[in-house]
Amino acid sequence: MARKAIIFHGTGASPDILWFPWLDKQLTARGYQVERPHYPDLNVEPVRTFLPKVLDAHSFDAETVLVGHSGGAALLLALLEHLSAPVAQAILVAGYWTEPNDSAEPVLQPGYDWGKIAGNGGDLTFINSVVDPYGCDAAQGRYLFDRLGGTQILRNEGHFGDWNQPYDTFPLVDRLIP
Template sequence: MKKIIKKVYIIHGWGESPNSYWHPWLAQELKNKGFRVVVPEMPEADNPQIEKWVAHLSQIIQSADEKTFFVGHSIGCQAILRYLETLKDTKIGGVVCIAGWFNLMNLDKEEVEIAEPWLKTLINFPKIREVLQNKLIVILSDNDPYNCLEENKIIFKSQLNTDAIVEKNRGHLTGEDGSNQLPEALEAILRISGS
């Protein structure tokens, strides 16, 4: 009997790389548990653009199914959701959003210009709900300097039917915040994948 391999795509955030923060640790932990893990280098990470990031994911993934899982950090969550909008007649295994957002704060002028398309371009939530099948886990922090916590919690709940898990004093859940390992992300993937 052929073993079905579960795939996990870890999508880094704005200004990050596959080697940022907890990404290498999570990738290794998932590999140790038998997952096939891909941590792609997203294009122009210092100036992320929706079209380029979604196209890059489409090129890398090619075929998503119920054994396909995603973990995103920050804008990586947005990229995943926008990629899911493009799927036709497909259901995936699930998504874990770390420090995901729909609204941001404390950005400088240049950052606002980069973030604006991500903030203002509508997301097809009904389509995403159909693809996700309620398999979404969101992990936020109560002191994230960029995340409008209450607003984003409401959007995740009202639009994607999920309650955010709110960690205490974890900032933007990056290496600077002491998050070089993120057991919560590992636990979340194991839970939604049934592993």
């Protein structure tokens, strides 16, 4: 099996912004097959109809690393719950499990099977900021950590990239992936 990484962008974003292309280059240089899918309907289409499309578009195995940012991290929760086999690692950057602000969040499920997510998530890491302008903050990360275990990393770096926050590299995420 070849090592593979799939990087999921957030709501209203694309795979060609922020630190996603940089991380792709870093991991490719280390021998990973990297996928950066573009999902414009992420957090627009309800997760119950959106998730099957994501599951069908990718393969997941014990050599797969998943990285999700914001809405992409929220998507990872549903994805991990519905996998038929565990992945090696999942890194949720600015992740959340409940509506973090007053915006609609169709990417969220009404509830989660935390045991199944933990069982399929491999080495789970949650990276959140103390203060996040969208509410994907330390409290959201702590809730996930308390239910799933793994590692919680708190920074003071906003949303780890956005339209008004240049964030072209993310060495921490690179270092977390063996």
